[in-house]
Amino acid sequence: MSKKSVPVVNIADRLAGFSELWSQKTVAVLNDYEVKLAKLRGEFVWHSHEDTDELFLVLSGRLTIQLRDGDVVLAPGELFVVPRGVEHCPLADEETAILLFEPAGTMNTGDAGGPLTKAAELVS
Amino acid sequence: MSKKSVPVVNIADRLAGFSELWSQKTVAVLNDYEVKLAKLRGEFVWHSHEDTDELFLVLSGRLTIQLRDGDVVLAPGELFVVPRGVEHCPLADEETAILLFEPAGTMNTGDAGGPLTKAAELVS
Numbered sequence: 001m002s003k004k005s006v007p008v009v010n011i012a013d014r015l016a017g018f019s020e021l022w023s024q025k026t027v028a029v030l031n032d033y034e035v036k037l038a039k040l041r042g043e044f045v046w047h048s049h050e051d052t053d054e055l056f057l058v059l060s061g062r063l064t065i066q067l068r069d070g071d072v073v074l075a076p077g078e079l080f081v082v083p084r085g086v087e088h089c090p091l092a093d094e095e096t097a098i099l100l101f102e103p104a105g106t107m108n109t110g111d112a113g114g115p116l117t118k119a120a121e122l123v124s
Numbered sequence: 125m126s127k128k129s130v131p132v133v134n135i136a137d138r139l140a141g142f143s144e145l146w147s148q149k150t151v152a153v154l155n156d157y158e159v160k161l162a163k164l165r166g167e168f169v170w171h172s173h174e175d176t177d178e179l180f181l182v183l184s185g186r187l188t189i190q191l192r193d194g195d196v197v198l199a200p201g202e203l204f205v206v207p208r209g210v211e212h213c214p215l216a217d218e219e220t221a222i223l224l225f226e227p228a229g230t231m232n233t234g235d236a237g238g239p240l241t242k243a244a245e246l247v248s
Contacts, residue, residue, distance in 0.1 A: 008196060009203045028205050030177045030225060033157065035203065053154045077135045079159065081152050101154060101225060 011037065011059065015097050017123065024100060024108055024120035036100040036120050040092040047112035048087045054102045055081050061096025065089075135161065135183065138247065139221050148224060148232055148244035160224040160244050164216040171236035172211045178226045179205050185220025189213075 009027045014037055018025060021039050028035040040063065056065060057079040065072040065080060066089040072080050082088045109117040133151045138161055142149060145163050152159040164187065180189060181203040189196040189204060190213040196204050206212045233241040 007204070008198060010199075011201045011203065028179065028203060030179045030205050031208075031227070033225075035179070035225075055152065055154045055159070072132060074132060075134075079133045079135065079152060080131070081154050084155075101157075101159075103155070 009035070011099070014123070015039070015059070021095075022108070022116060023118060026104075026120045026122045029104065032104050033101060034104045034106075034120060036102075037097065038100060039095060039097050040090060041095045042092065044090040045109055045112050045114055045116055046087055046089040047110035048085055049082075049102075049106060049110040050085055052103050052106055053081050053084050054106065055079060055100060056090075057099040057101070059097040059099055061092060061094050063096050063098060064091040064093075066091055133159070135223070139163070139183070141247065145219075146232070146240060147242060150228075150244045150246045153228065156228050157225060158228045158230075158244060160226075161221065162224060163219060163221050164214060165219045166216065168214040169233055169236050169238055169240055170211055170213040171234035172209055173206075173226075173230060173234040174209055176227050176230055177205050177208050178230065179203060179224060180214075181223040181225070183221040183223055185216055185218050187220050187222060188215040188217075190215055 014027050021041050024036040024038045026034045026036050056063060058074040058076050060076050063074045068087050074080055107117060138151050145165050148160040148162045150158045150160050180187060182198040182200050184200050187198045192211050198204055231241060
């Protein structure tokens with residue numbers, strides 16, 4: 001059979017399509033969950049998500065997820081789930097690309113709000 | 125702060141920990157969803173999942189997801205979501221490693237059943 005024209009997501013291609021930092025790009029939807037890509041550099045804000053766990057998978061660079069009782073350091077090919085309600089603050093000394101998996105509508109700053117709050121953008 | 129002793133999942137390490145084909149290994153849980161790894165070679169069975177979409181991300185090798193109206197071919201770093209209810213049959217000419225994301229309890233053979241049916245195994 002011929003190759004279908006379907007929304008295959010090539011992660012590298014999608015990452016090449018944007019350069020903004022701390023801006024989540026939704027690249028796939030699975031039921032009521034979303035797969036999002038983001039580029040990070042610097043320190044985000046401390047926040048938590050009361051209603052959901054949050055999955056971080058590092059694609060390139062290095063991500064430190066600061067937790068109140070210690071840091072989690074992720075290299076490319078490593079993933080970590082921040083449990084719901086657990087305060088965390090992402091930190092990247094170098095530009096770092098990540099894949100996020102979480103329910104649609106999860107806000108990047110969780111309970112913290114503030115100027116960095118931004119809804120994920122659906123990209124094709 | 126010190127590095128926490130937490131369940132960071134190194135995908136390459138986890139893949140190195142098993143060699144069985146068509147056996148899903150759950151490496152992380154996010155709410156009521158699971159991140160699973162599997163190694164494939166050959167052709168699976170045609171099946172569908174009536175209640176859920178299913179995400180395939182290829183880590184190494186090459187995966188063809190046969191659909192009734194065409195094939196989707198995925199290289200490493202590419203992902204695709206099979207919509208709920210859509211019949212599909214994975215096929216890998218070479219050994220291929222994938223990451224799956226779907227609700228906990230989703231059976232590998234969906235509505236088809238048969239000898240290849242196997243629950244995902246939780247590995248640490």
